Each structure stands twice: as structure tokens, then as C-alpha cells.
Amino acid sequence: MFKVIKSTDIPCYDVEDSVCWGPSKSSDFTTASAWEELRLKGPKAPWVQLVWHKNLQPRHSMFGWRLAHEKLPTEEEYQRWGVSLASKCMLCKKQCDSALHLILNCEFNNVVWGNFALGLALVGISQLPLLIFEIGGKESVDARM
Incomplete structure (x- = not known):
């Protein structure tokens, strides 16, 4: 050879x-x-464009990322770390404090979001996703349509 x-x-x-x-x-x-x-490349999550939008402040992007990965400092997360706290939401005093509860199920939060939506002349909570796209900028609304 x-x-x-x-x-x-x-x-x-x-x-x-x-x-x-x-x-x-x-x-x-x-x-x-x-x-x-x-690097290993995986499929992009459907929320990536919304969370990492160029018109959002980095702290809002980090909040969205932490929410998507269930890493918000909620009571549920503290319990996973082995820290025991009272098991009620601090806002509505009804359910366990979790990210899902705070964003979707908390009565107090729903009133706040409802008033926010009414203040912007939106009809009902079903329009909230449109509001989020509008906050992200006109480009994100156009990309959605």
C-alpha cells in the first residue's frame, strides 16, 4: 500500500x-x-418566536422561558426542591401555587387580566393571545396571519 x-x-x-x-x-x-x-439541534418549540421576540424586553423573555419550562419560583417548584411551604395561592387563597394556576386558573389573576383587557377595549379573555402578539409588535401579528 x-x-x-x-x-x-x-x-x-x-x-x-x-x-x-x-x-x-x-x-x-x-x-x-x-x-x-x-451542538445537537432539536426541533424548535412552538413558543420560541413569541418568547424570544426582538421587541420584548429580556426580562419578559426570561419570564416566558421560565414559564414554558415550569421554572417559575412557585410553591410547587419549591416543593420539588424539598422546601415545604403553605399550600395555598397567595393571591386567591384557594389552590396550590403553581405556574399553571397563576397564569390560567387563579381567580384574582383572571380579574386583573380581564380588567387589563377591558382597559384596552378587548372583548373577553379569548382575545388575550392577540394582545400578546400586539405587545410583541406588528411583525409578530403579520407572521401569525
Whole structure:
């Protein structure tokens, strides 16, 4: 095998050698292009565009991410960590404090969101998703339609 390799004639051109990084469109190596090549890519969650929208403040994006991953500092989360607290929602005093309860089921929160929606002349809580898209900017409304 070594004789075959040694006897193979390699053509020589008058072109200077250059280094090319294949995964990059510009052929330049960057840490970003290396990361994109190495990382595991999974399917995008349907809420990603809404949460990481360019018109949202980072703290609102972080809240949305934490909500989607059930990482809000609720009583339910503290119980998973082994910290025992009283098991009632601090707002309505009825159910266990969880992200799902706070966002969808808490009577106090529903009144607050309802008043917020009425203040913006929206009809009912069913229009809340449209409100969220409008807060995100006109681009997000257009992208939805």
C-alpha cells in the first residue's frame, strides 16, 4: 500500500494554499460556526418566536422561558426542591401555587387580566393571545396571519 501511495503523482498548481472552514458560508472559522457544527439541534418549540421576540424586553423573555419550562419560583417548584411551604395561592387563597394556576386558573389573576383587557377595549379573555402578539409588535401579528 505504501508503494502505491508513494508512486502516486500529485499535481502541482500555481495556486497558493488557503485554509477553508467548510461549515461556514464565508469559509472563515468562527466560534459561532464551530458551535453550530458541534451542538445537537432539536426541533424548535412552538413558543420560541413569541418568547424570544426582538421587541420584548429580556426580562419578559426570561419570564416566558421560565414559564414554558415550569421554572417559575412557585410553591410547587419549591416543593420539588424539598422546601415545604403553605399550600395555598397567595393571591386567591384557594389552590396550590403553581405556574399553571397563576397564569390560567387563579381567580384574582383572571380579574386583573380581564380588567387589563377591558382597559384596552378587548372583548373577553379569548382575545388575550392577540394582545400578546400586539405587545410583541406588528411583525409578530403579520407572521401569525
